[in-house]
């Protein structure tokens with residue numbers, strides 16, 4: 001029976017593997033093991049072939065997809081990735097997976113980051129790199145992206161067709177061996193890589209490599225921003241390597257793209273943080289509300305406005321500081337004697353107070369303190385008292401005789417001294433007091449003067465009588481007087497020109513105006529006001545002299561006392577001409593016309609509280 005069995009058994013093997021088995025047969029024990037192993041081995045052997053074919057097929061397929069094209073341009077970058085792929089070597093175990101590309105690839109991408117340390121396994125990695133790439137493609141979800149790259153890469157489209165033919169198959173097998181060799185090249189490649197990467201925004205795919213690190217969303221998020229600069233160098237190498245090497249990467253490219261997408265998305269989230277601006281709108285609305293509430297609060301600003309006296313005092317501060325400072329310099333540790341009195345007289349004269357007032361002050365001091373120690377305070381006190389004595393007689397209020405309908409006020413003065421402005425301020429006071437006022441634009445030589453007066457008329461609700469530019473000022477004054485009479489105006493204020501350049505013409509014009517007004521009322525003009533610019537200095541004395549003689553000035557308004565160092569001239573004018581000073585101007589606003597006070601002015605200029 002045993003021999004029979006052997007024959008049969010031998011038969012069976014002969015037909016199959018008998019002879020080989022026979023050789024090995026000598027090893028009986030092995031037969032059993034081999035038999036067991038052979039069964040699986042046989043099966044495995046077949047799969048191995050399949051593996052070879054499959055990878056090729058996959059490679060072909062992948063290439064066919066089109067990425068091979070993309071990869072083709074990227075080959076250089078691929079080289080760089082190769083080094084990175086080395087790390088991927090760990091994924092090499094994946095080769096076992098080839099049959100199941102999808103599952104393995106997924107792990108591979110994850111493993112890649114870790115494998116980095118493995119570079120020591122150059123040989124394996126070189127060959128393996130391809131598989132790792134393959135695993136990356138595993139993220140099949142990206143295959144969807146594969147189509148996207150195609151559209152996105154219209155330019156590349158042409159190259160794709162070329163490679164598709166080449167490829168896939170042939171390149172795939174070769175790459176492993178070549179790639180490893182090229183891996184060193186990566187270093188050289190870097191330079192070319194940048195350009196390729198740029199053109200191939202697909203290379204964007206390159207950044208895709210980073211997609212692998214996708215798990216590192218944060219890093220990638222940052223990279224996308226820098227890609228423009230960095231992308232070409234570091235990033236591209238890793239990504240491109242997989243692409244070129246492994247047609248399979250074809251799938252990878254897709255994932256890579258997805259990554260870029262992620263990158264893009266990442267930035268989007270950033271804009272999301274922009275919602276920070278959201279608070280901005282909130283703030284805006286808040287600010288608006290605040291502003292609205294604050295605005296009304298600003299209205300009260302006028303409240304803090306300084307009083308006219310404070311403004312005058314501040315205005316005279318320059319005059320006062322200079323004067324008192326000089327006085328202090330004269331009386332520091334000195335007794336009052338002839339020399340100190342002479343020095344004091346010089347100081348007072350330089351302060352525009354005038355010789356007469358200066359002598360009054362020095363005489364007063366000598367009479368009471370001669371030979372005694374005198375402080376600058378003592379001197380200023382005496383000065384304030386003497387100045388007040390000089391000013392008191394001229395500090396008179398403006399009186400209007402309303403028995404005249406209208407009471408005519410003729411305003412004269414050199415151009416720019418404040419005639420029109422003073423007329424406006426005065427009209428405001430009168431109308432505020434319930435008087436009806438009419439204005440006449442007698443300065444027919446300046447259109448601006450006419451317009452300025454109209455503005456003041458509108459502001460004070462006072463009719464303004466004006467004529468064409470260059471018209472006869474006397475004729476205008478006459479017409480205005482008649483109209484004011486007809487209107488029953490309480491007050492008629494007539495503006496005039498003040499051209500001193502042609503003194504003769506000016507004199508003729510003013511005399512004519514006065515004469516014409518007298519035809520309607522022999523006593524008109526009832527008041528002739530001259531505006532004197534306090535900043536003029538000693539020349540103001542001459543101006544008053546001229547207009548007093550030409551127009552019969554009988555009252556003064558000292559303007560611009562709110563900012564001059566020469567306020568002392570008012571004292572000199574008062575002492576010399578003894579003309580009433582009705583008002584002082586301390587600003588350009590409508591209420592910056594104040595009745596003149598001798599004591600306040602004296603104390604202000606002397607620096608006495």
Ligand SMILES: Nc1nc2c(ncn2[C@@H]2O[C@H](COP(=O)(O)OP(=O)(O)OP(=O)(O)O)[C@@H](O)[C@H]2O)c(=O)[nH]1
Pocket residue numbers: 413414415416417418419420421422443446449496497498531559560561562563584585586587588592
């Ligand atoms: N600081 C200050 N400026 C004043 C004062 N009075 C007038 N002004 C300014 O002085 C300038 C001349 O004032 P006007 O009223 O035009 O003088 P005017 O004498 O009418 O001049 P003409 O129209 O050329 O004849 C204007 O800018 C006024 O705002 C004042 O008391 N203080």
